[in-house]
Structure formats: C-alpha cells, structure tokens
Amino acid sequence: MVAMFGDDRGNDETSSISEAGRDRAIGRLSGEFVSPVLETVFTWERLPETLRHARLLMIGSAILNTLFLASDWRFHGTPHFFVAVPARLVTIILAIACLFVLGRIRTPRAAAMTMAAWMAINGVAVGALVTSHSSIALFVVVMLPMIYYLVTPTRFDVVVGGGVLCSVAMFIGYGEYAASPTTAGGLALALVMLNCALVLVVSRANRLERLQWLAARSERRIAAELAESRETLERMFAASPIPLVVTDRDSGRVVKANTACAGLLGRDPLTDGGTLEPFYVAPGDRDQLVAMIDRDGQIGDVEMEIRVTDGTLRTVLIKANAVSMPQGRRIMAGMIDITDRKAVERSLEWLASTDALTGLPNRHSFMSSGKLAIAIAARSSAPLSLLMLDLDHFKQINDTWGHQMGDRALQAFAELCLDHLRDDDIVGRLGGEEFGILLPGCDAETALAAADRFREAIEHIAVDPEGDGPCLTASIGVTVIQDDEADLERAIARADRALYEAKRLGRNRAVLASVPAAARVSALN
Incomplete structure (x- = not known):
C-alpha cells in the first residue's frame, strides 16, 4: 500500500498529490486502473463478486443450452444434426466444467483464465451451431x-479478445460469405460496428465501476478515521470518574x-x-428515557441537555440499564459530560469547512x-448564478510586496465579500x-451587473x-446554473x-459565459 500511494514525508505536498492522482488514473480505452x-x-477485492457472477453465467449457459438441445432435434435426419447436437453438448459440458472449476478458484488470474477458456471453446462450439444458416442462427x-x-465478468483484454474471436467464429460459422457473398460484407461491417460499440460500453462500465x-x-477510510477519532474522545472522557x-x-x-x-450537577x-x-430541561425528558428503557431494556449513548445547579446547560451522554431489585425496579445510569467535546466537534467542523487565512468557506x-x-x-x-473570481497579478503582489502583503490582500478581499454580499449569497475560497x-435569484444580466459592481468595489x-500597498x-x-446540473x-x-x-x-x-450562445463580455469603458 505504501508503494501504491506513496509515503515519502520529504516530498513536496503538491508532488505527493500529483503522484496519488497518477496512481488512481484510469485508462482511456480499457477503463481499468x-x-x-x-x-x-x-x-x-471484487473477486468474490466476480466469481458469483461467473457462476451465475455458467448456470444460465448450462440451462439455456440444455433447453436449446431439445430444439436441435428438429435437425434430425439432416447432416446438420450431427454437428448441432455434439456442439450443443460441448457448450453444456463446458459450462458445467467451468462452474466446477470456478468453485475452487482463489485468484483473479485463475478466474480470468477460466473465463477466457470458456469464451474460446464456447465460441467455437456455437460457431459450429450457426452453420445451420437459419434465422435463429443469425440472431445468435x-x-x-x-x-x-x-x-462476462473478467478483464478488459480478455473480454475484448473473446468478443472479437467470437465474432470471427460466428462470421465463419454462419458462412454468409459462401451463401451470399454480396451480403457478407454487410454482415462483417455490422459485426465490426457491434464490437466497437460494445468496447465503448465495457470501457464506460469499467470506468464507472472503478x-x-x-x-x-x-x-470507508474517512468513516474509519472519524470512528477512530470518536472512539479516542470517548476513551479520554471515560478515563475520568463517571457520574453514576x-x-x-x-x-x-x-x-x-x-x-x-x-x-x-453542582450538588448532591x-x-x-x-x-x-430540577435538572431536566424539558418536563417530559424523564418520561422519554423511561419509555426507551421499557421498550429496549436499556439506554445506550443518548445525548441530552441538563441544567445544573448554577443554571448553566450541560450536554451529557447517558447510558442506563433497568435493574430488578428487591425494593423494586431501579434504573442505573451513567452520565458523561460531553459539553466540551461537543464544542470541540463544532470547532473541528468549522475548521474543516473554513479557509484559515480568510475565514471564508473552503x-x-x-x-x-x-x-x-x-x-x-x-x-x-x-x-x-455563479461568479468565478481571480485577483489579477497576485503573484506580482507577492513578489513585490511580500507574502505577508499578499495575505493581507486576501483578507481584505474576504472582508469586502462579507460587507457587499447578501445574506443568502455564498462565497468560498477555491484555492x-x-x-x-453563488448568487441565488440572479439571472445572467443581474449576475453580470453584480459582478461589475463587485469588481469596481x-x-x-x-x-x-x-x-503604500x-x-x-x-x-x-x-x-448561470442550468436546469440539468445537480452540482x-x-x-x-x-x-x-x-x-x-x-x-x-x-x-x-x-465575462458572461452564455449557454449555449457565445460569451457576452462586460468590460471597462
């Protein structure tokens, strides 16, 4: 995994990001990594699903070819009968054999080789079946x-190779070049077009799947990191004496x-x-807790606000169990004060969504x-409407006045945004x-006018x-955001x-980018 994503602490951060992007690149044609x-x-990781899919394919092939075997008896008494029945039996036996082999495969390479063998042998057998030159044969x-x-659930090269060889076998087996040379070219061209289209479909499916x-x-990684962080916080709080x-x-x-x-609570x-x-904030809080215990027999990690003796509100995490005692039914509860933790979580949420320099959303x-x-x-x-704004000659500002002045320029611009934008406008530093x-309620003309006013400001x-700055x-x-755009x-x-x-x-x-007309420009006079 280190070789995959890189972990060289000495590398520049931008270089690490670039390398990670290359590692995750997807091939233009194959759709594979x-x-x-x-x-x-x-x-x-996908091997179990691939094998399940392949086994279903083999089962379907065996069943369908068994059904077709019955229909092949219509050729009885003709020379094709002695071609159709053996070829059909080959497809059935092949599917059953591959099904048996797939049940014992433990590697992706073995699965790919099995599917390649099935495609090749099955293609030759079906190529023999279509020598009947019937309308059903043309469909096949x-x-x-x-x-x-x-x-077929396998690698792109195996799928394409199998598909091309299958098409060749079908063309040769159908024998259109011999039966009707004038239409053989059309059939060949149709098969070529079909293969090209299917290659694109497989490529797109591979890309989307990856x-x-x-x-x-x-x-999953983010969820694991968040869960680990939450667990760490919980352990830190649990390490202190727990109010019971x-x-x-x-x-x-x-x-x-x-x-x-x-x-x-501030008192005994x-x-x-x-x-x-006296410590419940709402009159019905205790009734809700009791109802949960009556229903589930316990309370696990329920957050609730309480009012302590000095009148302040504290957020506690409650765990409780019902215990039958000789004196009656008791509820034993543990309370962990998570007020500070909730504040930290809110602070972390703010930090995760805010640009540290400007205070604007990231x-x-x-x-x-x-x-x-x-x-x-x-x-x-x-x-x-959406405005994309870039401060002109910003590198020159950094080079001439220094990065500190550049930072002050960005902060001054952020203050301008807060002063001039409406409450429902959305602004963010993208990099x-x-x-x-974002300007809700503004069409193209209104947004362009707003952009000009903002530019002048x-x-x-x-x-x-x-x-001197x-x-x-x-x-x-x-x-302007279009109707078919969800992001x-x-x-x-x-x-x-x-x-x-x-x-x-x-x-x-x-500059106004019209859709789909040419861009309209509003420039300084």
Whole structure:
C-alpha cells in the first residue's frame, strides 16, 4: 500500500498529490486502473463478486443450452444434426466444467483464465451451431458477442479478445460469405460496428465501476478515521470518574449517587427531595428515557441537555440499564459530560469547512453548499448564478510586496465579500487567489451587473492602511446554473473559461459565459 500511494514525508505536498492522482488514473480505452498495483487490489477485492457472477453465467449457459438441445432435434435426419447436437453438448459440458472449476478458484488470474477458456471453446462450439444458416442462427451471430462483452465478468483484454474471436467464429460459422457473398460484407461491417460499440460500453462500465470503488473506499477510510477519532474522545472522557446515579423507575426518586455525579450537577441529588426533576430541561425528558428503557431494556449513548445547579446547560451522554431489585425496579445510569467535546466537534467542523487565512468557506464547503443551493433553486424555479473570481497579478503582489502583503490582500478581499454580499449569497475560497460566489435569484444580466459592481468595489480596497500597498483588481467569469446540473462542476468549468477570457482581454473585467450562445463580455469603458 505504501508503494501504491506513496509515503515519502520529504516530498513536496503538491508532488505527493500529483503522484496519488497518477496512481488512481484510469485508462482511456480499457477503463481499468493504469497502476497495476491498484488494479490488482481492485480485482482481489471484487473477486468474490466476480466469481458469483461467473457462476451465475455458467448456470444460465448450462440451462439455456440444455433447453436449446431439445430444439436441435428438429435437425434430425439432416447432416446438420450431427454437428448441432455434439456442439450443443460441448457448450453444456463446458459450462458445467467451468462452474466446477470456478468453485475452487482463489485468484483473479485463475478466474480470468477460466473465463477466457470458456469464451474460446464456447465460441467455437456455437460457431459450429450457426452453420445451420437459419434465422435463429443469425440472431445468435449477433447475440453471443453481446453476451461476451456485457455479461462476462473478467478483464478488459480478455473480454475484448473473446468478443472479437467470437465474432470471427460466428462470421465463419454462419458462412454468409459462401451463401451470399454480396451480403457478407454487410454482415462483417455490422459485426465490426457491434464490437466497437460494445468496447465503448465495457470501457464506460469499467470506468464507472472503478470510480464507484474509489469513492466507496474513500468513504470507508474517512468513516474509519472519524470512528477512530470518536472512539479516542470517548476513551479520554471515560478515563475520568463517571457520574453514576440510581433512581426508582416508578417515582423517579434518587436512591444513590456518587461524588462525580454531585460534582457534575453542582450538588448532591439526594438533597432537596432526592429527585432529578430540577435538572431536566424539558418536563417530559424523564418520561422519554423511561419509555426507551421499557421498550429496549436499556439506554445506550443518548445525548441530552441538563441544567445544573448554577443554571448553566450541560450536554451529557447517558447510558442506563433497568435493574430488578428487591425494593423494586431501579434504573442505573451513567452520565458523561460531553459539553466540551461537543464544542470541540463544532470547532473541528468549522475548521474543516473554513479557509484559515480568510475565514471564508473552503472549496469542499463551497461545493457542498452549492449542491444545496442548486436544489433550493430547482424547487423554487428561481435562477442561480455563479461568479468565478481571480485577483489579477497576485503573484506580482507577492513578489513585490511580500507574502505577508499578499495575505493581507486576501483578507481584505474576504472582508469586502462579507460587507457587499447578501445574506443568502455564498462565497468560498477555491484555492490561491481564486474565489467562487453563488448568487441565488440572479439571472445572467443581474449576475453580470453584480459582478461589475463587485469588481469596481475591489478597486477601492485599501490593502495597506498607510497607502503604500498594492491596488487590487479582479477578473470575473459569470455563468448561470442550468436546469440539468445537480452540482457545480460544469458551471465552474464554464465560468473558468469565461474567467480566462476576461484575463485574455486585459483583466479587470467580467465575462458572461452564455449557454449555449457565445460569451457576452462586460468590460471597462
């Protein structure tokens, strides 16, 4: 795995990201991973599903060919009978044999070789069957290559090789070149076109399957990291003394409480009536807990807010079990104060979604908010526009005034965004000096006008309060989210093209990327 993804701490971060991207690259034609290591990992993980699929294919082949064997008796008394029946028996025996072998295969290579052998032998046998030159035989000539391409679960090279060889066997076996030379060329061309189309279908299916696998793998890794983080926090809190309290199930009277419980609540719950009612925020909180215990026999990891003696609210994690005692049914509960942990989680969520330098949402947060904004706009049938903004000559600012001044420029721009944008507008730093802005309710003309106003406001940003700093300008690409777009990817691509056009035309201007008409430009006079 280290060889796959790289773990050289001395490498530059950008180089590591680039190498990881190359490792995950997918072949243009095959749709398989370019990295042999990653492709091997993928095939090993998918081996059980591949074998299950292959066994189903063999079972289906055996059953269908057995049914066709009965129909082959219609050739009895003809020379083709002595070709059809043996060939059909070969396909049946071959399917059963492969089914037996697949049940004992333990490696992807063995599975691929088994499927290759089945495709080759089965193709030759069926090639003999279509020598009847019947209308059903013509159907098989077209259908079998499709089955090879679309149903056979194996490597791309094996599928394509098997499909091409099958088509050749079908063409030769059908004998159209001998029966009707004038139409043989048409049949050959049709088979070539069929193979080309099926190669594209298999390539696309392979690509989608691997992209889904990568996404699922990333999701599992992230989930594991989050679970590990949560478990670590839980252990840290569990290491401290846990407040415990035992109450009577029917009356709610506190039977016993430990010192940690008194420390959490601010006083001993056995005093002042010996009940927990004063600590519940809502009157029905205890009834809900009791109902859960009556239904499940226990309470596991239920979060609840309580009000302690000084009036402050604390969030606790409750675990409880019902215990039958001689004095009656008791509820024994443990409470862990997770108020600080919840604050940390909120802080971590903020850090994970916010750019540290500018305080604006980062790319991930902006893209997530964009999906939600698109869904809201779709439900309300309201327009939604996107601005892609890039600060002009930003590298020159860093080189001339230093990176500290560049950072101040980015922070000043962020403050401008907060001052000039509406409450429902969405802004995010996408990387470097590039920013994205979503304008709900704005059509193309309104968005272009807003971009021009915003661009003019950028010109008046005072990066250096002493007046010696750089002057900022920005190039802006504008586009409108289309009805068939569920995320921002295509819109960003359009706006980026418009942004590059703005830079090409001299910077400090906004360019509207029309869909599908040519871009409209709003430039400085």
